[in-house]
Amino acid sequence: QVVLVESGGGAVQAGGSLRLSCATSGPIWSAGGLFWYRRAPGKEREFVASIDYKNQITDYADSVKGRFTVLRDDPLGTGYLHMYNLKPEDTATYYCNKKIATTESDPYRQYWGQGTQVTVSS
Numbered sequence: 001q002v003v004l005v006e007s008g009g010g011a012v013q014a015g016g017s018l019r020l021s022c023a024t025s026g027p028i029w030s031a032g033g034l035f036w037y038r039r040a041p042g043k044e045r046e047f048v049a050s051i052d053y054k055n056q057i058t059d060y061a062d063s064v065k066g067r068f069t070v071l072r073d074d075p076l077g078t079g080y081l082h083m084y085n086l087k088p089e090d091t092a093t094y095y096c097n098k099k100i101a102t103t104e105s106d107p108y109r110q111y112w113g114q115g116t117q118v119t120v121s122s
Contacts, residue, residue, distance in 0.1 A: 002026035002100050002111050009094060009116030016086050020116060022079040022096035032099035032108055034072055034079040038092035038118075048094070049081060063089070086120045093117050 008020040022034065032053040039045040049070040050059045058070055067086075072079040079096060093115040099108040 002028065002102060002109075004096055004098060004111050004113035006094060006096050006113040006116040009118045011119040011121065012086055014087055014120055014122045016120070017082070017084045018086065018118060020081040020083065020094055020096075020118075022081075022098075022113060024076075024078070024098065024100070024111075027102045028076055028100055029103050029106075030101045030108075031075040034070065034075075035097040036070060036079075036081050036094060037097060038090075038094045039115075040089075040092040043092075045095075051079070083118070086118075088120045088122050091118060091120050 003025050005023050006020060008018055010018060012018060033050055035050040036048040037045050038048050048061055048064055049068055051070045053075055055075055060068060067084050069082040095115045096113045099110050101108045
């Protein structure tokens, strides 16, 4: 079965950087866009960044533009979220999301990772 696993979170000082990874295992025939979301304590989940299924078009929340970069070599490869100049308000659990088809005939299904914690102190 398809499993997404985020890694790379940790505790950093404001102004620091982290690189989050989103690894995918299991049978994968094709994959769509990569999305990153985060949920801060006591808040709703919010969109952070994405890259489309063609691995060309990126999108970012206004709060992270210029500081975060979403990357992947190809739709089947590991995805990344490079985070720079981190701020305390970036503290949250970060999740990756992908739509994946496991066979040529099966439809695309949405998969989520378990999350990785990012804590930024001032």
